Amino acid sequence: MDAVDVLVRSLSKPVDIKGELMQYHPRSDRHSKIACWGIMFDLLQTSGLLRRHVEEGTVAFGINHQMTDYVNHKKKDLDLVLCRPATGPRPKRKPYTLDSLAQKWGIELTGDEQSRLAALPVLTEAPVSSVLVALEAKACMTEHGKAGPRLYDELNSSHQIVHGASNQALSVGFCMVNAAEFFYSPTNRHNGSGPNAHTQPRAAEKAIEAVSRLPRRSGTNSMGYDGFGIVVIDMLNDGSQPVELVTSGPAPQQGDIFHYDSMLHRVAHEYDAAFRSI
Numbered sequence: 001m002d003a004v005d006v007l008v009r010s011l012s013k014p015v016d017i018k019g020e021l022m023q024y025h026p027r028s029d030r031h032s033k034i035a036c037w038g039i040m041f042d043l044l045q046t047s048g049l050l051r052r053h054v055e056e057g058t059v060a061f062g063i064n065h066q067m068t069d070y071v072n073h074k075k076k077d078l079d080l081v082l083c084r085p086a087t088g089p090r091p092k093r094k095p096y097t098l099d100s101l102a103q104k105w106g107i108e109l110t111g112d113e114q115s116r117l118a119a120l121p122v123l124t125e126a127p128v129s130s131v132l133v134a135l136e137a138k139a140c141m142t143e144h145g146k147a148g149p150r151l152y153d154e155l156n157s158s159h160q161i162v163h164g165a166s167n168q169a170l171s172v173g174f175c176m177v178n179a180a181e182f183f184y185s186p187t188n189r190h191n192g193s194g195p196n197a198h199t200q201p202r203a204a205e206k207a208i209e210a211v212s213r214l215p216r217r218s219g220t221n222s223m224g225y226d227g228f229g230i231v232v233i234d235m236l237n238d239g240s241q242p243v244e245l246v247t248s249g250p251a252p253q254q255g256d257i258f259h260y261d262s263m264l265h266r267v268a269h270e271y272d273a274a275f276r277s278i
Contacts (some may be wrong), residue, residue: 001261002045002113002229002246003038007176010034010108011235018186020094023237024141025186029079032160033105035082035137035174040098043133044120044266049276050082051121055106058278060085060126065178067131069164069204076161082133084278085126097240132275133267134162137174140207141235142183142196148210151175155214158278159225168274171226172267174260175211179246181203184238195236204232204235205250212258226270 011034013062017025040061044050053059063082068074083215096184097119104110109117114197136158159171198204208230232251234244252258257266 001042001264002116002232003042003258003264004190005034006041006107006109006113006229007031007034008233008245010106011233012061013106013108014239015106017230020186021239022186022262023235023239023243024139025190026139026141027186030105031139032108033079035176036135037098037102037105038136039106039137039172039174039267040080040082040123041117042264043268043271044098044123046264047271049162049272050268052250053275053278055121059082059132060124061088061098062128062131063125065103065115065128065131067134067165069161069163071164074157074164076158078134078136078162080135081128081131083126083128084130084132085247086129088127090127101125104249131162132168133170133172133271135172135174136162136252137176139176139178140211141176141178141237142185142198144198144203144207146209152210152214155176155211159215160223163223167223170226170267170270170274171224172259172263173211173214174226174228174263175207176229176231177204177207177230178235179232179250180234180236180242182236184236186237195238207257208232208250208252216257227263227267228258229260230258231260247268 014021014023017028062083066077067083106157162171181200217224230244
């Protein structure tokens with residue numbers, strides 16, 4: 001699985017966000033785009049059926065696709081979705097591929113990852129007909145206690161809208177939680193107050209507890225996430241040090257349903273079971 005390493009490596013490099021060089025900003029979707037790209041990359045490597053669908057041209061991806069809950073008419077923009085391509089006129093600009101999207105979004109790949117990406121069938125952007133897999137990624141980087149309820153509400157509304165639009169679509173969630181003792185918040189870094197201090201690991205545990213209560217489903221007769229992964233990192237966010245992946249507690253351990261590998265294998269299996277006939 002590559003997505004977690006790709007995320008940590010890419011976020012380690014400060015970039016221009018809102019006019020400043022930084023690794024993370026709460027008003028930027030850079031972190032969620034990188035996470036969703038990585039999940040799509042891993043799914044393509046894991047599911048032979050998905051690779052065949054891509055080779056046959058029956059599956060593409062959509063960027064910033066808006067889904068609408070048919071029942072409640074609520075709307076949600078998703079960074080990336082796997083979809084059946086729509087017929088009819090295509091946009092005038094050249095569609096992105098998974099490779100060119102990585103370049104556009106500044107995703108840092110090793111030589112081995114780049115070689116494996118090049119060996120995969122070319123997954124291409126297309127207008128969305130129907131969504132097969134909807135990806136949603138969020139982060140909790142500081143003020144974990146206050147952020148927990150908001151994080152839960154935002155993630156909970158996502159799967160509701162996805163399945164309100166189509167109960168056949170797979171809703172996949174991802175949450176990145178910061179376990180650093182100190183964090184330079186972009187929203188207060190200029191007021192001279194210094195970094196936010198966290199009581200760890202309790203702060204990270206609170207955020208993990210909040211998202212762990214999100215509904216999950218094992219069939220199309222209910223609402224909930226079809227797969228949900230939690231990744232814990234250590235990020236100071238001043239550009240002085242790389243982001244580090246936390247593998248000890250409170251991060252989910254191998255075999256836990258929230259461990260990234262467990263989530264990815266589950267979603268690949270659900271894709272193979274749900275979409276054999278497309």
